[in-house]
Amino acid sequence: MIISCDSSDDGTGNTDDGNGDEGTALIQESMFNTASLVSFQSITSTLEDGTTAACYEITFSSNPVASGPFCPATINDVAGMGFYDGASNPGLRVFSAALLNDIEADGYNMVNDDGTVNVDDFASGQTDSSKSYCLAAAPDDNLLLTFIIPATLN
Numbered sequence: 001m002i003i004s005c006d007s008s009d010d011g012t013g014n015t016d017d018g019n020g021d022e023g024t025a026l027i028q029e030s031m032f033n034t035a036s037l038v039s040f041q042s043i044t045s046t047l048e049d050g051t052t053a054a055c056y057e058i059t060f061s062s063n064p065v066a067s068g069p070f071c072p073a074t075i076n077d078v079a080g081m082g083f084y085d086g087a088s089n090p091g092l093r094v095f096s097a098a099l100l101n102d103i104e105a106d107g108y109n110m111v112n113d114d115g116t117v118n119v120d121d122f123a124s125g126q127t128d129s130s131k132s133y134c135l136a137a138a139p140d141d142n143l144l145l146t147f148i149i150p151a152t153l154n
Contacts, residue, residue, distance in 0.1 A: 040056065043055050043056070055148050055150050056147075056151055058148075058149065062140065063140075071119045071135070072117050073119075074116055074117060075115045077096075078095065081093060081095060086108075109131050109132050110132040119133060
């Protein structure tokens with residue numbers, strides 16, 4: 001059941017449709033993780049057919065928690081997982097020494113003599129083309145995700 005705010009809205013999630021039967025809005029700010037919620041507001045939005053409707057505009061940060069690592073720093077570290085389609089043991093694999101050894105056996109130069117793994121984050125500039133790299137794109141922590149959700153059913 002969705003209770004709409006046709007006649008009045010006191011901003012608390014309690015609505016009054018003018019019929020004397022108050023209800024609580026189905027979507028409430030308190031339901032969201034405060035670490036990622038940037039804004040929560042009621043707006044009037046123009047729909048595709050030109051009419052307007054009461055809506056919620058909810059904005060989240062795109063990266064509210066630390067993620068990764070997706071690439072190991074050394075051959076002794078364990079990181080993300082993914083599909084490897086090389087000749088040696090293809091399939092869904094954990095990024096660990098076993099996978100790195102298979103990558104090296106297949107002719108890719110991803111592990112240095114000191115055991116460090118070549119990682120490209122796409123933000124550090126030009127890489128050495130004679131080496132292979134684990135790809136770990138740097139996150140864009142400034143990216144915001146905004147959703148506009150109808151507050152009423154018609």
